[in-house]
Amino acid sequence: MRSCTQFYIDGQWVDPAIPATADVINPATEAVSGTISLGSAQDVDAAVAAARRAFDAWSHSSVKDRLDLLRAIQAVYARRMQELGEAVTEEMGAPLSLGCGFQAGLGAGHLQTAIEVLETFRFEEQKGPTLIVREPIGVCGLITPWNWPLNQVTVKVFPALATGCTMVLKPPQLAPYSAQILAEIMHEAGTPAGVFNMVQGQGSVIGTALSTHRDVDMISFTGSEPVGIQITKDAADTVKRVGLELGGKSAWVILDDAAMAENVAAATAGMMVNAGQTCSAGSRLLVPRARLNEALAAARSACEGVTVGDPHADVAMGPVVSKAQWAIIQDYIQKGLDEGATLVAGGPGRPEGLTRGFYVKPTVFACTNDAVIAREEIFGPVLVIIAYDDIDDAVAIANDSVFGLGGYVSGQDRDTAIAVARRLRTGAVWVNGGFDFHAPFGGYKHSGNGREWGEHGFHEYLEIKSIVG
Numbered sequence: 198m199r200s201c202t203q204f205y206i207d208g209q210w211v212d213p214a215i216p217a218t219a220d221v222i223n224p225a226t227e228a229v230s231g232t233i234s235l236g237s238a239q240d241v242d243a244a245v246a247a248a249r250r251a252f253d254a255w256s257h258s259s260v261k262d263r264l265d266l267l268r269a270i271q272a273v274y275a276r277r278m279q280e281l282g283e284a285v286t287e288e289m290g291a292p293l294s295l296g297c298g299f300q301a302g303l304g305a306g307h308l309q310t311a312i313e314v315l316e317t318f319r320f321e322e323q324k325g326p327t328l329i330v331r332e333p334i335g336v337c338g339l340i341t342p343w344n345w346p347l348n349q350v351t352v353k354v355f356p357a358l359a360t361g362c363t364m365v366l367k368p369p370q371l372a373p374y375s376a377q378i379l380a381e382i383m384h385e386a387g388t389p390a391g392v393f394n395m396v397q398g399q400g401s402v403i404g405t406a407l408s409t410h411r412d413v414d415m416i417s418f419t420g421s422e423p424v425g426i427q428i429t430k431d432a433a434d435t436v437k438r439v440g441l442e443l444g445g446k447s448a449w450v451i452l453d454d455a456a457m458a459e460n461v462a463a464a465t466a467g468m469m470v471n472a473g474q475t476c477s478a479g480s481r482l483l484v485p486r487a488r489l490n491e492a493l494a495a496a497r498s499a500c501e502g503v504t505v506g507d508p509h510a511d512v513a514m515g516p517v518v519s520k521a522q523w524a525i526i527q528d529y530i531q532k533g534l535d536e537g538a539t540l541v542a543g544g545p546g547r548p549e550g551l552t553r554g555f556y557v558k559p560t561v562f563a564c565t566n567d568a569v570i571a572r573e574e575i576f577g578p579v580l581v582i583i584a585y586d587d588i589d590d591a592v593a594i595a596n597d598s599v600f601g602l603g604g605y606v607s608g609q610d611r612d613t614a615i616a617v618a619r620r621l622r623t624g625a626v627w628v629n630g631g632f633d634f635h636a637p638f639g640g641y642k643h644s645g646n647g648r649e650w651g652e653h654g655f656h657e658y659l660e661i662k663s664i665v666g
Contacts, residue, residue, distance in 0.1 A: 198229070198230065198231050198232070199221070199230060199231030199232075199287075199374055199377075200231060200232055201221075201231065201232070201233040201234065201373050201374065201377045201397060202218065202232060202233065202234045203234065204234065204236060204240055204244070204394075204395060204396045204397060205380040205383075205384065205393070205394060205395040206240070206243050206244045206247050206394050206395075206396070207243075207244075207247035207250075207251075207390050207391050207394065208247075208384070208388075208389070208390025208391060209390075211243075212234075213234045213235070213236055213237065213240055214236075214237055214239035214240050214243070215237045215239065216234070217234065217235040217237075218232050218233065218234055218235065219232070219233055219235050219370065220232060221233060221288065221371070221373060221374070222519065222520075223287060223288075223290075224289065224290040224515075224516040224517065224518050224519060224554060224555045225290050225507060225508050225509075225515060225516050225554045225555075226553065226554060227520070227553055227554060227555070230287055230288070231374065233370070233373045233397045233398075234397055234398070235370075235397070235398040235399055235402070236396040236397055236398035236402065236403050237398070237402065237406075238402070238406040240396045240398075240403075241365065241396055241403060241406035241407055241410065242406075242410075244365040244394040244395075244396050245336060245338075245365055245394075245407075245410055245412050245413055246412070247390070247391035247394055248336040248363035248364060248365055248391055248392070248394055249336055249363070249412050250391050251363045251389060251390060251391025251392045252333075252335060252336060252362075252363045252391075254389070255333075255361055255362075255363055255389060255391075255392050256332070256333045256335075256361040256362070256363075257361075258361060260315060260316075260318075260320075263315060263358065263359055263361070264312060264315055264316065266358070266386065266387065266388060267308065267311055267312050267315065267355065267358065267359060268312065269386040269387055270308065270355075270382060270383060270386040270388070271305075271308050271309070271312070272386070273382045273385050273386045274304065274305060274308060274379075274382055275305065277378060277381075277382060278297070278301050278302075278305060279297055279301075280378060281297075281301045281304065281347060281375050281378055281379070282296040282297025282298070282300060282301035283296065283297065284296075284374035284375040284377075284378055285300045285301065285346060285347060285372070285374075285375050286508050286509065286515070287374060288343070288346065288371070288372040288373065288374045288375065289343050289344065289346065289371065289372045289474075289518045290472065290508055290515040290516040290517065290518060290554075290555070291471060291472075291508060291515055292508045292510075292512050292513065292514065292515045293508055293509050294511070295470070295471065295515075296508070300345060300346075300347055300348070301347055303345065303347060303348035303351070303352075304347035304348060304350070304351040304379075306634045307348070307351040307352045307355055307634065307650075308351060308355050309634070310355075310634040310635060310650070310651055311355035311356055311358070311359045311654075312359075313635075314356075314359070314635075314651060314652050314654075314655055315359045315655075318359075318652065318655060319331075320332075326665060326666055327663050327664065327665045327666075328663075328664040328665075329661060329662070329663060329664075330661070330662040330663075330664060331360075331656075331659040331660070331661055331662075332361075332659060332660050332661075332662055333360050333361035333362045333658060333659060333660070334360075334362060334414050334415050334438060334658050334659060334660050335362065335363075335413075335414030335415065336362070336363050336364065336365070336412060336413050336414050336415075337353075337357050337362050337363070337364040337365070337413070337414065337415045337416070337417060337658060338364070338365050338367065338404075338407030338408065338410070338413045338415070338416045338417070339353040339354065339357065339364055339365070339366045339367065339416075339417050340367045340400065340403075340404050340407065340416065340417070340418045340419070340420065340428070341353065341366070341367070341368055341369060341376075341419055341420075342369050342419050342420045343369035343370075343371040343372035343518055344471065344474040344475060344476070344518070344576075345471070345475070346368065346369060346372040346375045346376065347375050347379070349419045350366065350368060350375075350376055350379060351379070352638075352649050352650060352654060353366075353417050353419075353649070354366060354379075354383075354393065356649070356654040356655050356657065356658055357417075357658045358388075358392065358393070359655065360655050360658040360659055362415075362658045363391060363392045363393070363394075364392070364393055364394065365394045365395070365396060365407060365413070366380075366393070366394065366395040366396075367395075367396060367397075367398070367400070367403040367404055367407060368395065368397060369400075370397070370398065370399055370400065371518055371519055372518070373397050376395065376397075377395075377397075380393070380395045400420075400424065404418075404424070404428060405431055408428045408431035408432045408437075408439075409431050409432070409434065409435065410435070411435050413435075413437060414437055414438065415437055415438040415439070415440070415657075415658065416428055416432055416437060416438070416439045416440070417440040417647075417649075417657065418439070418440070418441055418442070419441075419442040419443075419476075420443065421443065421444055422443045422444050422574075422643050422644075425441040425443045425645065428441070429441070439646075440645075440646065440647035440649075440657050441640075441645035441646050441647065442476070442602075442638070442639055442640060442644075442645045442647075442649060443476070443600075443602070443640060443643060443644050443645040444476055444574040444576075444600060444602070444643070444644060445476045445477050445478070445480075445574060445600045445601075445602030445603055445640065445644050446480055446481060446571070446572065446573070446574050446598050446599075446600045447477055447478060447479050447480060447481065447600070447602060447603035447604055447605065447623065448479070448481045448482075448483055448594065448595035448598070448604055448605070448621070449464045449479030449481065449482045449483065449604070449605035449606075449607070450483045450585075450591050450592075450595060450604070450605065450606045450607070450608075450617055450621075451464065451482065451483060451484045451485070451492070451607050451608070452485075452606070452607065452608025452609070452610065452613060452614060452617075453485040453487075453488065454608055454609045454610065455609065456607070456608070456609050457484070457485065457488055457491070457492065458491055458492065458494075458495040459495075460607035460608070461482065461484060461492045461495040461496055461499070462495045462496070462498065462499040463499075463607070464479055464482055464605065464607065465482070465495070465496045465499035465500060465561065465580060466499050466502070466503060466513075467479065468480060468482075468578065468580045469500075469503045469513065469514050469559045469578045469580075470513075470514075472514050472515060472516065472517045472557065472577060472578050473517075473557075473575070473576065473577045473578035473579060473580075474517060474518065474522075474576055474577065476574075476576075476602055476603075476644075477602050477603030477625070477638075478603075479603070479604075479605045480574075480575065480579070480580055480581065481566070481571055481581055481583055481594075481595070481598075482496070482580055482581065482582045482583070483582075483583050483584075483585050483591050483594055483595060484582060484583070484584060484585070485584070485585065486584035486585060486586055489563070489582075489584045492582060493539075493541050493561075493563055493582060496541055496542065496561045496580070496582060497541050497542045497561065500541075500542035500543060500559045500560075500561055501542070503559045503578075505548045505551070505556055505557075505558070505559065506548075506551060506556070507554075514559065514578065515556075516554045516555040516556045516557075517555045517556075517557055517577055517578075518555070519555060520555055522555065522576065522577070523555040523556075523557060525575075525576070525577070526557050526575060526576070526577035526578075526579065527545055527546075527557075529569075529570055529573070529575045529577070529579060530543075530544060530545050530560055530579060531545060532569050532570060533562045533564065533568065533569075533570040533579075533581075536564070536568050536569060536570070538562040538563065538564035538568055538570060538581070539562060539563040539564070540560075540561075540562060541561040541562060541563055541582065542558075542559065542560060542561040543557075543558035543559050543560030543561060543578075543579075544558055544560060545558075546558065557577055557578050557579075558578075559578045560578060560579045560580070561579075561580045561581075561582060562579070562580070562581045562582070563581070563582045563583075563584075564581050564582075564583065565583060566583050566594050566597055568581070571583060572598070572599075574600070588613075588617060591617070592617060592620045592621065595621050596620075596621065596622045598642075599642055599643040600640070600642060600643050600644045601622050601623045601624060601640050601641030601642040601643070601644045602623060602624055602625070602639075602640040602641075602644035602645070603623055603624070603625050603626070603627070604618065604621040604623040604625070604626040604627070605626065605627050605628075606618050606621075606626060606627075606628050606629070607628075607629055608629070611628070611629070614628045614629060615628055622641050622642070623640070623641055623644075624637075624638065624639045624640045624641055624644065624648070625637075625638055625639075633651075634650060634651060635650065635651035635652065636650060636651060637649070637650055637651060637653035637654070638650040639653075
């Protein structure tokens with residue numbers, strides 16, 4: 198049993214102002230795995246006050262001081278990386294190979310990237326008679342989700358730290374353990390008091406207190422579209438900057454070539470990673486109409502190869518994060534059936550042999566782009582396959598969405614694939630795989646605003662001052 202009943206404020210672990218706790222449920226077993234304290238507005242006040250006190254000194258710290266701290270954090274993070282991965286598995290159900298691999302590895306990657314960017318970042322630039330100065334924006338409220346907990350925390354904390362900001366982190370209530378360990382890492386590495394603070398609790402309480410707080414200069418939020426809209430409204434009265442990374446319904450365009458079936462299989466298996474709980478997941482798979490049956494067969498075969506079960510075992514997919522999320526996914530699967538979509542693989546209920554835990558069958562439907570399951574973000578292992586007539590039709594279908602976070606193109610002709618990628622109205626497009634920690638990440642349309650990752654992530658936390666003459 199884990200206990201996360203204290204908050205990290207002003208360089209020390211403190212009890213909440215108002216005692217209140219909640220159980221954390223292990224999604225693989227449905228048993229209680231630990232307890233967290235639920236913070237209040239008073240805890241936020243204390244954390245923000247600490248961050249405000251620390252801002253003057255930290256905002257004027259040298260690049261060397263910040264690099265020294267980031268490298269000290271890196272050393273402790275490396276030592277505790279296995280522990281971080283195990284925490285992710287326990288809190289949100291990612292298979293251990295994923296939790297200790299890519300999940301924890303993303304945090305290490307964002308830390309290394311922050312170091313690389315800071316080493317050469319230009320905080321000042323002379324343009325004619327004007328000196329352009331980039332200064333830290335101030336106290337930042339960082340609100341993060343549960344699906345990639347270390348990724349979403351570190352992609353905010355380390356750029357904010359590197360640019361000279363101070364912060365209050367509100368980690369996800371459903372996945373609090375990895376953030377607790379990260380706070381311990383920050384402390385052990387010697388982060389100055391007040392620079393990094395963390396308050397656990399409910400988003401409706403802690404998130405609202407941060408968004409409305411007059412001494413918070415910026416909110417960076419990753420999560421659902423409705424919550425992002427509410428945060429923006431809450432922040433309006435204090436005219437603070439709000440950075441949003443919201444939902445997605447990303448299209449994956451499979452080109453008509455000899456690798457079509459192979460690419461369909463890879464895209465299907467990729468959709469099931471992290472039990473489909475990825476905002477940029479390629480959840481709409483677009484395939485040539487003339488080869489639809491071939492594509493459906495490839496997707497069905499790929500689903501049959503996705504092993505589901507105990508995340509501590511050798512499986513490809515664990516449970517989804519909670520009973521509530523499991524129920525939402527089941528409702529969407531039933532909605533697909535009720536709409537008349539063709540069920541290609543999976544379906545309602547748990548996979549065979551799994552009677553306990555929030556497990557979902559890897560599910561594939563064939564439908565049209567106007568189906569509810571093709572329009573709304575399901576956030577689970579549910580893929581829809583949509584047929585297109587030609588490239589123009591594929592692009593039109595891909596762009597026919599209120600979302601615009603990610604996109605994918607797979608095909609043997611690289612020039613054609615890139616030409617399609619240029620036409621997709623999304624913040625990022627992955628062509629034939631690939632990965633880059635320095636590539637800016639963020640959305641068009643209802644998927645949010647601003648960009649994280651790499652150098653672009655630094656600009657989120659900076660104000661621009663012109664010194665003329």
